Each structure stands twice: as C-alpha cells, then as structure tokens.
Amino acid sequence: MALTPESFSLPDSMWRLLISTGLLLLAIIILRTLTARFIRRNVASSELRGRLLVNFRNGFLLLGILGVALIWGDQIRSLALSIVAIAVAFVVATKELILCVSGAILKSGAGSFNLGDRIQVKDFRGDVIDQTLLATTILEVGPGKTGHQRTGRMVVIPNALFVSEPVTNESFTDHWDFHVFTVPFKREDDWQAAQKALLEAANRHCRPYLESARKHMNKVGVLRGLEAPSVDPRVTIQAPVASEIHLTVRLPVKSGQRSYIEQAILSEVFASTDFFNQEPRPCDDEKQERDL
Known part of the structure; x- marks a missing residue:
C-alpha cells in the first residue's frame, strides 16, 4: 500500500499543541536576541555584560522549559503514569x-x-x-x-x-579462631576434677602456638581499634538447669583445626575416667535393703 500524506495526519489537538510550542519557542528566541543586542549596546562593563548575557540566557531557557511543560502537561502526565505502571510491574515481576x-x-x-x-x-x-x-x-x-x-x-x-x-x-581472623565447646555433667558428678582436667589438656594442646596467637590477636586489636581478646584457654561453669553443670571450654585454634583440637582434648580427658558418680543413691540403698 502506497504511503500518502493523509496517512500521517495528526489530530487537531496535537496540531494545536505543536503550533503553541512553536510560537512559544519563536517568542523566546526573539526576546533573547533583542535582549542580548540591547545588553551589548548599552552595557559598557565587559564583566557586567558577560554576567547579564549568561543570566538572561539561562532565564529564557528555564522559561522555555516551563512553557513547554505547561503546554504538554496532560500528555506528560499520561506518559508518566504509563512509565510508573510499567516500572511497578517490572519491580513486582523481578522482586x-x-x-x-x-x-x-x-x-x-x-x-x-x-x-x-x-x-x-x-x-x-x-x-x-x-x-x-x-x-x-x-x-x-x-x-x-x-x-x-x-x-x-x-x-x-x-x-x-x-x-x-x-x-x-565464625572466622574471626584469617589465621586464628576461637573455638568454644560445652561438656555437660550432673551436679552429683565430679565436675570439679573434670574442669581441672579440661583446663590442663587445653593448655597443653595450645602451648606450642599460644604466643603466636597472642601476637596475632594483639595486631588485629590494634588494626580494628578494639581491645585485644585474651587467648589463654579457660573453662567456665554454667548451670542451665538446677540439676546440671555445664563446663564451657574456650581456646584459640588454627583455622580449620577446631574439630581436631576438640576431639584431642576430649579423648585425652576421658581416656582415664569419665568423672561420673557411680555411687548408689540413698533411694537405691533402701530398695536393695527391701529386696534382701
């Protein structure tokens, strides 16, 4: 099908907008030209003349933008709503x-x-x-x-x-980490001896690298502006319930050796004794006497 000028016809409202925009731009160009000519002829100071030319140029530019925005306000509003709708749909789809x-x-x-x-x-x-x-x-x-x-x-x-x-x-630093594990006991167990044995075993396993870990932690503390944490092994007591005592062991370890150090300490401590109280309770003694 051949293209004819009639196929490019625009609605009357669109023609009015285009004509209004053209007249506005023409008026602004004429006013700007006349103003610039007047300033060049009547302002003697070159510094003042340059400043006035720049200010009037920017003012006419702003006036033109505002005029076009007022003329095309309805169309711009419709376009903005369409863009917002498309943006919302895109955000929802790709949330x-x-x-x-x-x-x-x-x-x-x-x-x-x-x-x-x-x-x-x-x-x-x-x-x-x-x-x-x-x-x-x-x-x-x-x-x-x-x-x-x-x-x-x-x-x-x-x-x-x-x-x-x-x-x-869980990786506090690149070379050294702190490892914490808990060993539970009953209150009637010999947890005091277990606490002492755990601390001795932790000190023995950490002794070869304890000084290197301390220097590294001091360096990290200075770098991050924090107080350097103590690297000495420690065993603290916790009582989560009335009938239990938990011994929490904290010690420095090399990166990637947490499980190895924990198993080595537990194996060493419980190799000779389990620290559990094997003595019969009073209720058990009474039951044995009744059975006899």
Missing part, C-alpha cells in the same frame, strides 16, 4: 532478583565474609566456596551448630537472604 542483587551489594559493601570463611545464615552453616551476583555457595558443616564435620552437601543460598537475616561469621 526476588532485585533482592538478590541488593544482598550481593550489601554483603560486599559491609565485608560480611570472604571465600573460605565459615558462616551461618538462619539454619544454613558452612564454608563459603563461591559467590555470584545472585547466590552464595557453601559446603555444609555439621551436625547442628556445634559440629565441625563436612556433611558432603553443597548449599546454594540466594543473596536475598542477606538483606533480611543476620550473618554469623
């Missing part, structure tokens, strides 16, 4: 992707963790092996929050999770 990108920017900007760090987000815990713009991949560690064995499973965490959930980074 999860936007959150993933936001999470990647957040964790990178905050320096939450690096490759090789052991992290925990909600119920996911493991060593970071890969990071992309949309997801973070970890090798799961467990069982639970206290285990340090690789489960053999790979977990892909969407970065959107880092926007709404806190991240626990």
